[in-house]
Amino acid sequence: MALVIGGFMITAPPAAAAPVDRLQVSADLESVDLAALDCATARFTLRLHNPTRQAVYGDAWLAEDGPLQLSRKLVSSYLPAGFTLEAPITVTVPYGTDPASYPIKLTAGSSSSAEVSVEVVPPPDNGNVALSATPAMSSRHGRFSVCGTNDGDTDSNHWATFTGWNDATSRAWPDWVSYQLVEPTEIDRVVLYTLDSAAEPASRYGLSDWDVQVWRDGDWATVAEVRGNKQGVVTSTFPAETTSAVRILCWGNNNGDYSRIIETEIYLAR
Ligand SMILES: [Ca+2]
Incomplete structure (x- = not known):
């Protein structure tokens, strides 16, 4: 103006x-x-x-x-x-x-x-069929997500909000996570990453006891057991088997409270 x-x-x-x-x-x-x-x-x-x-x-x-x-x-x-x-x-x-x-x-x-x-x-082509699987869980604590256990991220340092799972039933066992595979697949190895960082070492906070199970003839069948573990990463091998789903059934952790898994890898049979 x-x-x-x-x-x-x-x-x-x-x-x-x-x-x-x-x-x-x-x-x-x-x-x-x-x-x-x-x-x-x-x-x-x-x-x-x-x-x-x-x-x-x-x-x-x-x-x-x-x-x-x-x-x-x-x-x-x-x-x-x-x-x-x-x-x-x-x-x-x-x-x-x-x-x-x-x-x-x-x-x-x-x-x-x-x-x-x-x-x-594209998804990584490394034989880890957990990456394309649909996960489920027995319970979850707060904002923890079972999706964190098959997102390809194995870093415990930021597990609490992004890339790990913590169940919701303190001192009550068992807990579980499961993985529905895209199609029946022959597998022979599961690698489990439990919580393990400088601040929260596996020897104190990690999963100590669990079963590796596959879906067989309409029920879960245990193919490997881990007991007394203190390590952050554990590989379980088993006879090659074609299955549509895998479950980790958790029986205890090193301080007796919760199940904590950062990543589960499920590999094609070699
Ligand atoms: Ca993860």
């Missing part, structure tokens, strides 16, 4: 955008890899920044493309002046999703946007 006052042209500044319209969205990563497995997970952090001098309630939206499944599609928060909110986002895709690049678009304010590219890659 322009006014002529006393012979001078006065131009009013444009109206400042409302604080909520000036919010800025970004991500900590431009791209993430994700294996095409039900239990594999990709993660990134959404950042929502309020650059103004005024606190606001703000929103950021996430829009996925194709087969991507997001842990949330809306981030809403109170944002003090100058504050940056960080929100963790997890992404999954169904087993067998075509390998390709799939975008996630982030938007906030009136014009701020960013994009994260999810690179869906």
